[in-house]
Amino acid sequence: MVTCIAAASSTATATLEYSTLKKPNRTQLFPTILTFSKSLHSKFVTAVVNHPSYVIPRLVNKTNNRIRCCTSPTTSTTTTHYEFSDGPIEVELRLALGDGDLSSKEVSVDANENSLVVKISRFGSVQTLMDTNSLYHKINPGETIWYIDDDQLVINLKKQDPELKWPDIVESWESLSSGLVQLLKGTSVFLVGESTEINEKIARELAVGLGYTPLSTRELLEGVAKQTIESWVSAEGSESVAVAESAILESLSSHARTVVATIGDGHGAAAKTNNWRHLFAGFTVWLSESKATDEGSAKEEVIKHIKDGVRGYSNSEVVVKLGGWDATYSKSVAQASLSALKQLILSDKQLPGKKSLYIRLGCRGDWPDIKPPGWDPSVGTDASRSTV
Template identity: 25%
Template sequence: MRSMDFRPQTGCLPFKDPMLSPVTARVVTSFSCACILVRPVVRTSSAAREPHNEPAPSTSTVADVDKEVVAEKTRDGMHRFAASTRKVGATRLVVDSLKRVSLTFLGDDHTLNYAVAKVVGSRLGWFAVDVPKVICGMRKAVSLDQLTQEERAIAEVEVLRGLRNQFRIIATPLPGGAITHEAVWADLWGSVIVWIDEEDKQRPKGRTPERSLYEDRAEVVVRTKVQKGFAVKGGNSLENRAKAVAELLLPRLSDYLAEFPELADRKRQYVELGCRGDWPHLQSPSCSSVVQGLAADRKPLVGFESSGNAVADGNAMELASEGTPAICV
């Protein structure tokens, strides 16, 4: 059997299979040219006659002064955001402004306060303290119902006192508990006090001593309205209520810290000095409230009352003339 060699003719492409007929080279075209289809754009006469849409004149009734104020606030906000160490979002701005200072959430509903604390804590990186759980662990009780009101208040005072030196936590004191005692506020002033007030039109809240206390001591107030009906997205569950409060709380907290930029540093200084109860007028580190109390209770000797007052007045005038700050004793 003889082998046969198939040689293509001149001007044809070679093929190994002898069953295929040779293809003329001039029939083969480039792939890029064969696959591109150019479709001409047809413009109708109506489209050609259509005029360009010009922006309509503004019909806003807002004064130019208000617009300038809004623009200035926007620039300030962007400047504060640009000064953030890590530009992750608005939450990072709050974290940088707090400088590890803790938060305290007050309100009539402790369950809602703790739910908001968990939501805010997850966003800021703060730890939400479950005060009832800690109290039950200290007293070895299953629930707070096993403790009397006095035992509950004493345990809560111990918990809040132990938390005053801790940073990046969110405490939620019990309504009507230890916060009604004035001595406890010496431990709470080391954190930013936030009042969460949920309003219900069907059940209006009267003015109670506790609400008066919240109004006087709170530094940031967040008021929300209870939404009811089938139109509420996701239902009126505790989780949705807590998320709604958190959405209002974080921007308001950011604005408050921007208005008082030195607040976080003063809070940290108050904690480092030992939470002596001298907020907001911090005294020098050499001052001692115990020594001041003893000096106030000290009585002069009989027959030297006037001389003691005269010596004290003379020392005060001498210090004032020299420009030397008075030192607490």
Template identity: 60%
Template sequence: MELRLQLGGIDISGPRDIHVDANNTSLTIQLKHSGSLMTLMETHSLFDRIKSAETIWYLDDDQLVINLKKQDPELKWPDIVESWESLTAGSMQLLRGTSIYIVGDSTEINQKVAKELAVGLGYTPLETTELLETFAKQTIDSWVLAEGHDAIAEAEGVLLESLSSHVRAVVATLGGQQGAARRADKWQHLYAGFTVWLSTTDATDEDSAKKEARRHVEDGSLGYANADVVVKLQDKKSLYIRLGCRGDWPNIKPPGWDPSTADDSITSPDTL
């Protein structure tokens, strides 16, 4: 669907003066004029649910042109389905071999997702559980009983440091209290690749799941706050800056660094 708005004699210095917010069935168009925002259009009842990420707009002489694409109504979780299709189609070129770390409270879920993701990307699936048990010649459960959760987390941290030099791998990490991701000083090794936080939810639709994830981020949960990917977040850039990122890569901090006490006044470079 294409929407054209006549701007008439409104003085516009450039695209930066225009703000278009398209979300599901709502659309808001605002124009910065004389130092304030003027609403040109606002509706919460579009013709159908749209693909927010694929909304395109541009200026054509004295008209604002907005192209909207609607979602497939048969898809229960459209963003996830379409993101997976895009991932398998072109993300290998974008990732350039960068490894992915799957983090979450459930070791089993981490492993299952890592396997599926590895198949889609043509990567090697790795499980820290299997690697640790092979090294220690005992199960994680028996290891926990013998030495406690902290010992497992330390061992996984050493393993993640070793894996940080690997490429084209999807690494499923340990969930629960024994997971290294529970410790702030272990995340420096996860920053060698992209981290994806997984969480179980009782949400029955995609919008509810997004709201739940956003709430966890705002609450400051360690895994949610540190992960590169949870869901689509508008303030992701400021989160990256707070975590010490530089461009597409983070500035690796020394052991013991806690992101929750990092200086929020970090100035991002032009490349961010």
């Protein structure tokens, strides 16, 4: 089970959960989207959808703004070829119908905000051309238009967010990594959590997908100190390691297009609530192992952590709950992180710009309520105004 929580803004949080089931030669994910206010007093709004992660488009040909792909649908053993193009207010999907005449009465198109099911009935059987509960983003289902054009079924889907560019029709590793590059606008990503190993593994996956530079504060510190973090902790204590890592994070805070894996095991700077000044320069993801046995208890665990705010990790903008750890599924964890980051940024498209401003003003620790230039974090006043 992988649970993702993305802080949508100062007043709301969006949650995605993925349960990972091992099946022969494939992994299936079932995400749940949940929103709640940080006051924790509002009711939960939950929508459960299926995400067949093993149905990942394979790029066949790309010309201009149209992508030709092929996928194996979840309920059909045949291969469905489709063309996809992104427009200013809608996306167009063209599905191959194969040989033979087909009337509109034999076609079924069922569209909802996040899902699309396309079936054809002929020769006494039903064939599924597409079945996805994971469209790249929300559509207006009531404005869906479709028609038959020779040997293709053409479906026009109206985007809820006209400004958002769709790399593909479905949310997959390829479409998320491509789409997040545009949304992040160079903003770095910091991975925090109890396990240094997990942080580093997922950082490498994300860096490859985004085309970012992977960095490890553990490797940087061990290179300078010429000793392992474990021996450092034994000799000088974890506080000394946290101080040294804070200095590294200060240097990295001005870097763009990096995925930084921080030190876990409670030894690093991120474990302390007062060491987040420079972590806020990027989008922060908490990769948290959980002992919860089901999604409900995982939700309660996350809510408790956010409400208590005892751990420094609870300052994170995205939380990914891991029901156990298996490096084999690191790409699934990375994909879940990208999906949560996408929802976070789409909830407030000004976030990357605010991160940039926060860095330019010196990462003074005033995130997310950025104070005017001249603000003195040591006294909590606006020095520039006090001298006027």
